[in-house]
Amino acid sequence: MSIDRRVIKYLNWPLLGLTVALFVVGAVNLYSASAVRLEDGIALAPYFEKQLVWGLVGLAGMVVFMLFDYTRFHALAWPLFFLTLLLLAAVPVFGSTVYGAKRWLDLGPFSFQPSEVAKITILVVGARLLSRKPEKLGWGEFLFIVFVGMLPAALVVIQPDLGSSLNLLLLLAGIILYRGLKGRVLKVLAIIVPAVLPLGWFFLHDYQKRRILTFLDPTNDPLGAGYHIIQSQIAIGSGRLWGKGFLQGTQSQLRFLPEKHTDFAVAVFGEEWGFVGCLLLLSLFAMFLMSIFSTARDARDRFGSFLAAGVFFYFFWQILINMGMVLGLMPVVGIPLPFMSYGGSTTLVNFCLIGLVQNVSMRRHTFRHNRSLQFRGEAAYASKK
Template identity: 60%
Template sequence: MKVFNTPNKRMFLDMNWALFITAIVIFSVGFVNLYSASSIRLEDGITHTPFYERQLMWGGIGLGLMFAVILINYKILERLASPFYFFVLFLLILVPVFGKTVYGAQRWLDLGFFSLQPSEFAKFSVLLMGAKYLAKDGETLGWVRLFKLLFIGLVPFALIVKQPDLGTGLTVLFLIGGMALFHGIKWKVLRICLVIIPLTLPLSWFVLHDYQQERILTFLDPSRDPRGAGYHIIQSQIAIGSGELLGKGFQEGTQSQLRFLPEKHTDFAVAVLGEEWGFVGSVGVVVIFCFFLFCIYSTICEARDRFGSTLCAGIFFYFFWQVMVNTGMVVGIMPVVGIPLPFISYGGTAMMVNCILIGIVLSVSINRFVFKA
């Protein structure tokens, strides 16, 4: 099997350009927004913290990674899936033993020269392992195969949630669930699942940490803690709402400039956008993300094999999940979970992960045709 795609004219023409360009557009919107979000108004004018410069750097690195991944023949990933999966599980087991604790959570492995967050790799490993497992058989899932598939996700989920990092854990679970639904579940199985899952959800309350329970309660009623956790929710909605139709204008957002808006360059970045660009800007961003997802969808349709399409479907759900949870949190229809908005929120790791995933989709799009020898 070919390990690398040879860069040639065919590859250039077959690539899903729409996806690539949409990603660049979202990044640009995010970058411009970050420029505004990183500014703070003081007595003597506006000062910028250099987040936007570093975001540009991460974007460059991400683009490099994306091209590197494009060059890899995605079929090779199917073979690497199992060893990679078990390697990541090994790392996740190491975390509670050797991991360092930051802000009360043990998520990092200190390698001396840099720190590693195995839960980020877990997303990849679950994506690959899930796609590999589902690619073996096109038949819709019965009880046995569904449980085997869920098991692939539940082991890393349990390890990640223990760190604790509920956000990443749920992401992993959502990926597996999404891929299973995409693949298809036998109706009799699905029927029972649809009954059982809502019933088991309340039970999960009791395994949540106190602060996680608190967040959910605060989400349900922000006024119960208006100066603490509820403050984020309230101020974020004020920021967005006060943008009204056309927004307050670029760098004119008082909620963000005067620092009423928390985490405005990371988790709440889209609130800055809503405040400054109004309803038009906010819905614009939603539309771009929808188109972005549609671009991934088009590659899923065109993929030449089940592994490729299932893998892309997993990536589709990954992005869908992040947009849903982040924007949902910012507009107050989801609890506060620290999940960033792809390409809009500031953050190096997330940027690299997102670029690699797009690279994989682009690789699938390039290799969508089967050639005769």
């Protein structure tokens, strides 16, 4: 595992700086979310220290993904896919139950979520399948890619973990749209998807149905299913323009706000730093996403471009859904906010994916000749059409 020193100049330094900045902001916010006020001071829950450890592990993972030539993932895509299916199939049998769901596999001193590995797998397999040809997708390729994506997504749903399953499918949908669909496929899907989507209601668990009904009217069950959204809205609204200040949020410090270290971490941030702080956080995320997208746009090969685009959509959907959920604009589906929410496996995957984007950026110079040949081939294909 080595790297040419010349490729360092292609490192996406803005992305690296924004990633570190978001993790630091998230760690500071998690410090507040972990704090418990006592008569003689403040005690900390273990989340903050664990997140710092996972941050160091994540940085190491990012370096590994930067050094490993991403083009080798093209050959590893299918072995990685079948290994992921085995891990996901093992969860219902050997997994540990937490909060009524089997999502973790114990490996001695630590545990991990195979659903997090599935995100990288879907990204790699999707990029391989979509980079084979330059033209837009027809029905055959589209249905095959959807079938491939549905296999791990279905195994994740039965854990049950609707949030991660939704994340897998949205990631895949994003890079499919980035590749492009033929006009007739897009027109048919625009009619079929809205018509079929309501049928998904009958496949949801009772608690998932309650979440959707609560989203429509949280006041129907203010002390039950609607409690999370109501307290989150109160916390963010009470922050007003400038916020209440660090460690001064009443909803979070007095423990009215549930899941404040995971799904509702941004509610803690909004209460303490107000509208101005949230606007700055959104600006950080916007620059972060644009930096990833610029790498996808400037990649020297199709496979690398789709990898970076997949990472873009991976983070884009999580940011959009989590913030919409916390504001009460979307149902609660258990999707964390990248680098802000606590989570060991999630933090590791986030850093690894950033390392993958850096890998694509750093190796751009090695594809100069190949890219010109690729474009010539695409021009020849277009002329034949």
